[in-house]
Amino acid sequence: MSDTSAAIPAGVASWRDFVTLMKPRVMSLVVFTAAAGILVAPGSIHPVLAVASILCIALGAGASGALNMGLEAVQDSRMSRTRGRPTATGRIAAADALAFGGAIAMFSVLGLALAANYVAAGLLAFTIFFYAVVYTLWLKPHTDQNIVIGGASGALPPVVAWAAATGAAPLEAWILFAIIFIWTPPHFWALALLAKDDYAAAGYPMMPNVRGDDATRRQIWIYALLTAAVGFAPLAVALGGWVYLAAASVATVLFVVPAWRLRREGSPKNAKSLFAASILYLFLLFGALIAEHGFGLYAPLFGAA
Structure with missing residues (x-):
């Protein structure tokens, strides 16, 4: 404790x-x-x-x-x-x-x-x-x-x-849960790469301190790909429409590209870029849902909702 x-x-x-x-x-x-x-x-x-x-x-x-x-x-x-x-x-x-x-x-x-x-x-x-x-x-x-x-x-x-x-x-609510749940590791591990000395001083076994930077960057890349896939799941259950599709497409590129750069080169700059991109990713996805369902912009992909 x-x-x-x-x-x-x-x-x-x-x-x-x-x-x-x-x-x-x-x-x-x-x-x-x-x-x-x-x-x-x-x-x-x-x-x-x-x-x-x-x-x-x-x-x-x-x-x-x-x-x-x-x-x-x-x-x-x-x-x-x-x-x-x-x-x-x-x-x-x-x-x-x-x-x-x-x-x-x-x-x-x-x-x-x-x-x-x-x-x-x-x-x-x-x-x-x-x-x-x-x-x-x-x-x-x-x-x-x-x-x-x-x-x-x-x-x-x-x-x-x-x-x-x-x-x-219901299941639809847990899809929203899944987006944030899968998104969390790459988001926080990018921060952990920058603050690993801090975590070591406090005695916390964060991923970079236990398994090293290379393993952490591999895990970030894997979770980034999983996040990108799960991010489109609301479309499958008609939670998201055309606005969401557009937002998720842009967000995925903005998120996956920095994750790949960090995978290739573990510089502090790339870790900071991914951390910032991860925040933008979540903002775009949930902002699109709010825009569609809160401001009447929802238009289903496959005909009537």
Whole structure:
């Protein structure tokens, strides 16, 4: 388990530190993918309840972030990329971060149960548990496959949102999950290539530290190809139309080309390019779904939907 008992100098926290605990950039991605899930789902949900549901899902992600920082305070203090975090500097005690994250987690799950249904609330609770306990305490410190398995927590928001709208999580929702799940390893391994010294200092067995850069770049290439294939799956079940086809085609080229360059030459520049391209890839795919189903641009590929 992560050592949260080691002494970290106490400081004075501001409200901004508590916002930082919730990892707002991750929350923004969760809002984006959850919005796609709730818009693509069949049927209708009242706009107020839809907004409330997405807010609860975002708060659940924030709770996961706070719990993660509380559990990893000591490790974060050893990494240049994370040593400025509130728990790493001691501005917020690890125990306080855990209490804050726990309170938000309960609020988000109960709020989603009230705004939507128990299926969505149960999925959100599982997502928080998986990230805070399974990924943070078990996978991340013990296996170089941590991000492969742990990516499930980041891939669940559109499924949670779909369940919020319909009370169910059918195959179509899990296709959205699969896109993010398969996308996660190449996205984070590109970062891991750049931050492998940091991860070594913290004692995390990330792929580049355990198997080397060459093996990591091979794995990135394989997962990039799998991501490209899965990215077209929404077309097979009529979730995506012509706009999605165009976006997925462009996104695939923009993602696969940097992955191939990194496969051929493992330079920091190529790793940074792939990391940036991976973010753009997800934005284009889920942005196309939002445009089609949220703004009336959906036109099925094979006749009537």
